[in-house]
Every structure is written in C-alpha cells, then in structure tokens.
Amino acid sequence: MSRLAIKGGKPVRRKPFPFYKTVGPEEKRAVMRVIDKGILSDFLGSWHKRFYGGHEVRRLEEEWSRYFKVKHAIAVNSCTSGLYCAVAAVGVEPGDEVIVSPYTMSASATAALIFNGVPIFADIENDYFCLDPASVASRITKRTKAIITVDLFGQPYDAAKINRIARSKGLFVIEDAAQAPGARYKDRYAGTLGDIGVYSLNCHKHIQCGEGGVVVTNDARLAEKVRLVRNHAEAVVGKKGEKDIVNMIGYNFRMTELEAAVSREQLKKLRRFVHRRIENCNYIASKLDKIPAISSSPTRNGARHVYYLQPFKFDQRIAGVHRDKFLNAVRAELAPTRLSEGLGVRIWSGYCSPLYTQPVYQKKIAYGKKGFPFMGAHYKGKVSYSQGICPNVERIQKDELFLNDLMHTSFTKKDLNDVIAAFEKVWEHRKEVV
Numbered sequence: 001m002s003r004l005a006i007k008g009g010k011p012v013r014r015k016p017f018p019f020y021k022t023v024g025p026e027e028k029r030a031v032m033r034v035i036d037k038g039i040l041s042d043f044l045g046s047w048h049k050r051f052y053g054g055h056e057v058r059r060l061e062e063e064w065s066r067y068f069k070v071k072h073a074i075a076v077n078s079c080t081s082g083l084y085c086a087v088a089a090v091g092v093e094p095g096d097e098v099i100v101s102p103y104t105m106s107a108s109a110t111a112a113l114i115f116n117g118v119p120i121f122a123d124i125e126n127d128y129f130c131l132d133p134a135s136v137a138s139r140i141t142k143r144t145k146a147i148i149t150v151d152l153f154g155q156p157y158d159a160a161k162i163n164r165i166a167r168s169k170g171l172f173v174i175e176d177a178a179q180a181p182g183a184r185y186k187d188r189y190a191g192t193l194g195d196i197g198v199y200s201l202n203c204h205k206h207i208q209c210g211e212g213g214v215v216v217t218n219d220a221r222l223a224e225k226v227r228l229v230r231n232h233a234e235a236v237v238g239k240k241g242e243k244d245i246v247n248m249i250g251y252n253f254r255m256t257e258l259e260a261a262v263s264r265e266q267l268k269k270l271r272r273f274v275h276r277r278i279e280n281c282n283y284i285a286s287k288l289d290k291i292p293a294i295s296s297s298p299t300r301n302g303a304r305h306v307y308y309l310q311p312f313k314f315d316q317r318i319a320g321v322h323r324d325k326f327l328n329a330v331r332a333e334l335a336p337t338r339l340s341e342g343l344g345v346r347i348w349s350g351y352c353s354p355l356y357t358q359p360v361y362q363k364k365i366a367y368g369k370k371g372f373p374f375m376g377a378h379y380k381g382k383v384s385y386s387q388g389i390c391p392n393v394e395r396i397q398k399d400e401l402f403l404n405d406l407m408h409t410s411f412t413k414k415d416l417n418d419v420i421a422a423f424e425k426v427w428e429h430r431k432e433v434v
C-alpha cells in the first residue's frame with residue numbers, strides 16, 4: 001500500500017462523500033399543499049378548538065402515535081422544547097433533583113434546569129454509553145423527582161433496569177429518543193419505554209423537517225400538560241378549568257403546518273432509512289472488527305440499534321498509538337461530506353466533554369447570579385460537578401470512543417469501502433503514526 005496521506009502519500013479518497021439528503025419530491029408536494037391552502041399555522045393560544053393546532057399538525061400526531069404504538073403524540077418545534085414540556089409535565093419543582101446523563105447533547109441535561117430542578121449526573125455504561133443503572137441508583141435521594149435517559153447514538157437505554165429502579169422509588173422516566181426513532185427494546189419502540197419520550201426532527205436526525213420534535217406518552221394527564229406548556233398554558237388553564245396548575249407557565253413551542261406536512265412524509269420513509277443505516281453499519285463493523293485495536297460497540301440484548309452515529313472503541317495498548325493520532329491519520333485519507341465541507345471528515349474522537357464540565361455547572365450560574373437553582377433555601381441537597389464524579393465517561397471520552405458518520409442512507413457500497421480502506425491502510429502503517 002502507498003504511503004500515509006499524513007506523510008505526503010496519496011489519500012484513499014479525495015472526492016467528497018454524498019450529502020445527507022432525506023427529502024425529495026414527496027416533501028415538496030406536501031409543502032406546496034400547505035402553501036396552496038394558505039394556512040401556515042393554525043394554533044390559537046387560548047382555550048378554543050384551535051388550541052390544539054391545525055390539520056397537518058393533528059394528522060402528524062395521529063400518524064406518529066399509530067407508528068410508535070403509543071396513545072398520545074404531541075408535535076413541538078424541537079426536541080429541546082419537547083424535553084422542557086416533559087419536565088414541566090412530570091412536576092419538577094425548585095429543589096427537586098433530576099438524574100441526567102453527562103454524555104449527550106446539552107439540552108437533555110438543561111431540561112432539568114428549565115423548571116428549576118437540579119441536574120445530578122450519573123455515569124454511563126462502559127459498553128453502551130447510556131445511563132448506567134447502578135450509578136443511577138446510587139444518585140437517588142429523597143429529593144429525586146425524575147430520570148432523563150438518553151438513547152445515545154440510537155441505542156435504547158436499559159429500560160428493564162432503570163424503569164424498575166424508577167418504579168420502586170416513585171420517579172418519572174423521561175426518555176430522550178432524539179437519536180433513536182425506530183430503535184426498539186424488546187417489543188416496544190424507543191421513545192415509548194419511559195413515562196414520556198421525546199423525538200427530534202432537526203436536520204441532523206434520521207428524519208427531519210428542519211427543526212421540530214414530537215413528545216409521546218401513554219398517560220393522558222401528562223399529554224395534556226405537554227399540550228398546555230406548548231401553547232401558553234397560563235392563558236388557557238383558567239377557561240379550560242384546569243385544577244392542577246403546577247408548572248403551567250407556557251411557551252410558544254408550536255409546530256407550523258409546513259413542518260408537520262414535511263414530517264408526515266418523512267415518517268413514511270423512516271423504516272427504509274433505519275434499515276439502510278443498520279445494513280451499512282453492520283457492513284463497516286464486519287470489516288473494522290478485524291482490526292485488533294478496534295471493536296464495534298455491541299447492541300443491548302433484546303434491542304435494535306438504529307445508528308444515529310456508529311460508535312466504536314479503540315484500544316491504544318493494542319495499537320501502540322493513541323486514538324486521536326490514529327484517527328488523524330484516518331481522516332487524512334478521506335474527504336469531507338458534500339455541503340458540510342467546513343466540518344471536515346465526519347469521524348470523531350469521542351463525542352462531547354462530560355456535560356458537567358460546562359460553565360453553567362462549574363460556576364453554578366444559571367438563573368441570575370446567586371447560584372439558583374443549584375443552591376439557596378429551596379434546595380436542601382449539595383450537588384457536586386467535580387472532575388471524577390463519572391469516571392467511565394471521562395475515560396471513554398478521553399481515550400476510547402470514536403464515532404463514524406460515514407455510513408448514512410445516501411452512501412453506496414463504494415463509499416463504504418473507501419471508509420474501510422482508510423482504516424485498514426492506517427492500521428498497516430500504524431508504526432509510522434506517532
């Protein structure tokens with residue numbers, strides 16, 4: 001094989017990888033249908049028939065709940081806002097603790113903050129990177145109100161164990177399924193494994209409408225609270241005659257008819273997208289697993305992983321070189337993805353710094369400058385965000401995990417083979433990577 005690209009050799013591939021395109025003529029027709037009708041949103045922020053939104057939004061909600069086999073689906077304008085609604089609905093109050101993962105998109109932890117709960121970080125599983133049930137159990141106090149679990153990278157959280165812990169302690173489970181539409185655990189879809197689940201329809205996810213999200217639950221009371229928070233709760237509860245007005249301070253989290261129409265078409269494509277991702281990732285894993293220092297991350301027993309990103313572990317003791325240096329050499333062999341050239345080659349060392357390293361937690365400054373809600377008379381606990389509170393996530397992030405996005409639904413076999421060839425080439429030449 002030729003010299004490594006980082007040493008001036010010819011790279012495996014120069015041509016950009018295909019753009020991640022999920023929309024086509026179907027979505028275009030759906031948008032035109034809405035434009036021709038002229039009603040781009042049909043919500044009213046008061047107690048009225050139109051409080052629940054327009055035709056496309058309601059149809060999306062029906063279709064979503066049928067697909068995921070769940071009683072209620074509520075469309076919102078992002079997964080972030082959906083998580084906020086969920087935290088409000090389960091009744092998190094100032095001084096309550098909410099157990100969260102440190103290894104996720106920041107909104108799955110800040111959701112706890114939004115109604116003035118205190119995020120308590122538990123560690124992640126070594127193999128699956130989701131919340132570790134034993135660590136969750138160790139974090140529970142009499143102040144704990146809820147657990148926000150994340151189906152990270154498309155792998156469902158350990159619903160058997162975490163739900164059992166939650167039930168025994170009377171806690172709510174909020175499931176952030178942003179990365180896992182179509183994933184399954186036993187006979188249920190990810191998103192429907194906890195008390196309330198949230199999907200994302202942002203442009204990076206399996207299916208998208210630009211920006212959007214959907215909240216699901218089998219609990220009618222939680223569903224109604226989510227609908228209220230979505231649409232100016234405080235202005236509605238009076239006339240509607242709601243008795244329980246805890247956290248019924250609303251936002252405008254409404255989805256437009258355009259986004260709903262696009263999402264309806266995207267939902268029809270989900271099954272195909274998921275199968276294609278699984279096929280592509282299995283193929284890449286079957287080849288990279290032959291490299292002794294690389295192992296594809298296993299799928300939980302009884303689960304279906306849907307690969308928002310494809311996780312691997314790298315063992316530097318076997319390779320004789322650190323993950324980051326090895327991956328620098330791999331990236332040099334490959335090309336960026338079309339229309340996101342500025343982001344470089346989409347293979348990453350680790351995922352994100354543990355969330356508790358963010359300034360909001362390190363400085364304990366969220367609302368105002370006096371430490372609310374992390375300290376003060378309302379909060380009887382003492383929360384630590386020090387280095388070392390979650391050793392697994394710190395080690396995995398620093399040395400072990402890498403992620404591959406060069407496998408999505410627009411990839412051909414030739415594209416996948418280039419990715420594999422880059423890893424194989426760098427492995428052959430690993431002694432030169434120092």
Ligand SMILES: *Cc1c(COP(=O)(O)O)cnc(C)c1O
Binds near residue numbers: 080
């Ligand atoms: C993308 C993502 C979110 C946020 O989704 P938005 O729709 O952009 O608000 C939340 N959690 C996780 C795990 C995500 O991947």
